[in-house]
Amino acid sequence: MTLTVRELKGDEPEFAAVVITPGEVRLSAGVFGTAPLYFVAVGDVLHASWDLADLHQHLRPDRLVPRAVARALTRQHRYTADTLFEGVHRLTERASAVFTSSGLAMIYPQPAEHVLEPRPLRRGVDPLVVFDALLNEAVEEAPVATGCVGVELSGGADSGNVALSVGAAGYGHTYSFGLLMGGAIGAQQRERRRALVDHLGFRDTAVPAMQHPPFVPGGVRALGTPHDPAGAFYQEAFDVVRQQVAARGCEVIFTGAGGDEINACHSRTTAELPTPEPVPWLASRGREAVADVDDNLAPIPVLPLPALMASGLHNPGYLRVGVWPVNPLVHPRIVRFMEQLPTEHKRGKALFRQRLRRAGLPESVTSPAEPENFLAVMEAGLRTYGLPLLDGMLRESLLVDLGYVDPKALAVARERAERVPTVPDLLCDTLALEIGLRALA
Numbered sequence: 076m077t078l079t080v081r082e083l084k085g086d087e088p089e090f091a092a093v094v095i096t097p098g099e100v101r102l103s104a105g106v107f108g109t110a111p112l113y114f115v116a117v118g119d120v121l122h123a124s125w126d127l128a129d130l131h132q133h134l135r136p137d138r139l140v141p142r143a144v145a146r147a148l149t150r151q152h153r154y155t156a157d158t159l160f161e162g163v164h165r166l167t168e169r170a171s172a173v174f175t176s177s178g179l180a181m182i183y184p185q186p187a188e189h190v191l192e193p194r195p196l197r198r199g200v201d202p203l204v205v206f207d208a209l210l211n212e213a214v215e216e217a218p219v220a221t222g223c224v225g226v227e228l229s230g231g232a233d234s235g236n237v238a239l240s241v242g243a244a245g246y247g248h249t250y251s252f253g254l255l256m257g258g259a260i261g262a263q264q265r266e267r268r269r270a271l272v273d274h275l276g277f278r279d280t281a282v283p284a285m286q287h288p289p290f291v292p293g294g295v296r297a298l299g300t301p302h303d304p305a306g307a308f309y310q311e312a313f314d315v316v317r318q319q320v321a322a323r324g325c326e327v328i329f330t331g332a333g334g335d336e337i338n339a340c341h342s343r344t345t346a347e348l349p350t351p352e353p354v355p356w357l358a359s360r361g362r363e364a365v366a367d368v369d370d371n372l373a374p375i376p377v378l379p380l381p382a383l384m385a386s387g388l389h390n391p392g393y394l395r396v397g398v399w400p401v402n403p404l405v406h407p408r409i410v411r412f413m414e415q416l417p418t419e420h421k422r423g424k425a426l427f428r429q430r431l432r433r434a435g436l437p438e439s440v441t442s443p444a445e446p447e448n449f450l451a452v453m454e455a456g457l458r459t460y461g462l463p464l465l466d467g468m469l470r471e472s473l474l475v476d477l478g479y480v481d482p483k484a485l486a487v488a489r490e491r492a493e494r495v496p497t498v499p500d501l502l503c504d505t506l507a508l509e510i511g512l513r514a515l516a
Contacts, residue, residue: 091166100174104166106376106407108383109400110390112166113158121174126391127158128301128515134160136473136512142371144479145364147305147508149351150501154373154380156181159304159512167373168383186375190414202420203429207240209412213403214240217327222247225325225398226277227316229253230267231446232427233334237403239434241329242275250323251277252316254284254309256447264447267440274436280319284449287312288456289503290464296510297460304511307388308453308503314392321396328398332386333405336379337413338421354501356485360478378405450500457498461506465489468505473512480505 091112092103100121104112114123115133122130138161146152147159156164166172169184196202214237217224226241228234228251241249251272255261265281272279287294294311295302307313320328357365376383382405393400403409413421420426431441469489474480485505492498 103171111387115163127303141364142367187377210240213406225250226329230264234331251279257285284452290460332402333382358481
């Protein structure tokens with residue numbers, strides 16, 4: 076008997092496939108990376124889930140993968156089959172995992188081919204018309220049955236362009252959701268979102284991000300709820316957004332993820348990684364593991380690496396509440412188009428901004444003076460809630476006990492954080508990792 080389970084579009088297994096035949100289980104991933112797939116073999120049983128916390132009975136916080144810990148502590152994240160835990164793997168895009176009586180075997184694809192240089196436009200071609208058609212198609216291909224959808228709307232050019240296509244698709248019920256930042260930046264963001272919402276006729280829900288910063292009481296980290304220790308800084312805030320999306324009955328949420336990556340003016344295969352910021356509280360085991368952060372990487376994927384990695388952090392929360400996330404800006408056809416597009420149409424997101432202008436939106440939306448960011452929210456969470464939690468880590472810590480963090484250097488950083496105007500944001504990575512590991516212990 077053969078049992079096949081697929082998540083697909085049309086006839087192509089674009090998301091994931093599970094094929095069970097006598098003596099073999101094969102897990103295969105498509106190009107999209109919409110949701111991660113984690114798996115671990117225990118005896119003759121293969122356990123798998125898109126939610127790492129589902130596997131918590133098989134996770135050993137005292138048996139970690141050093142290079143994965145170093146990546147998390149130094150913010151040198153990589154797309155790889157590694158997880159933090161020995162024996163627990165992630166299925167990367169287009170890869171397969173084969174489980175038989177002989178054990179687990181990983182099969183990786185050839186590196187994806189990419190356009191190395193932009194190409195001249197053909198005479199008479201309007202790239203905006205082409206992009207408009209491609210993005211509309213990507214939105215319309217989403218698996219929507221009831222006609223109730225949502226769109227993440229930050230007020231920026233990426234989510235704004237996705238929102239235009241969602242509005243054009245004519246779904247029965249369309250809702251917009253977003254995190255509102257504080258201060259002057261938040262006021263400008265609120266105006267941009269309002270202009271987009273009024274233009275498109277969406278029913279809008281905005282969540283004040285400052286009320287839900289990292290480590291806030293009642294959030295997943297403060298409660299110690301089992302979660303992925305590598306979760307995003309904004310997890311607490313977006314958990315509230317996701318609850319609102321589910322409460323409105325949306326079955327699909329469209330996001331603007333990937334806009335920065337597809338507008339990059341460098342080659343996808345030759346871009347240099349930023350120089351990492353030093354982490355003074357790394358202990359000897361952590362410093363040694365830093366040399367291995369580039370080991371065991373997945374082959375070059377079809378989609379931009381940062382978009383795949385962000386999906387792995389951001390999307391499980393939506394799946395947990397029964398909502399399917401869609402990132403139309405990194406549909407393979409759009410990725411390919413943007414790779415070929417002449418640089419002048421990508422620099423400063425020129426094409427994206429032109430499309431917003433052509434739709435009749437004001438300059439405050441098309442060319443904002445000061446785009447929003449999450450840094451102030453992270454700072455507020457660290458200073459108000461994170462530093463007291465860090466005091467507990469100085470008394471008792473898995474990362475210290477395992478030799479990854481130097482408690483004396485961490486204590487110095489903690490003391491300095493009280494005196495400086497801005498708490499070092501790398502403390503957020505260390506504290507989030509510690510709390511996440513404890514939650515899974």
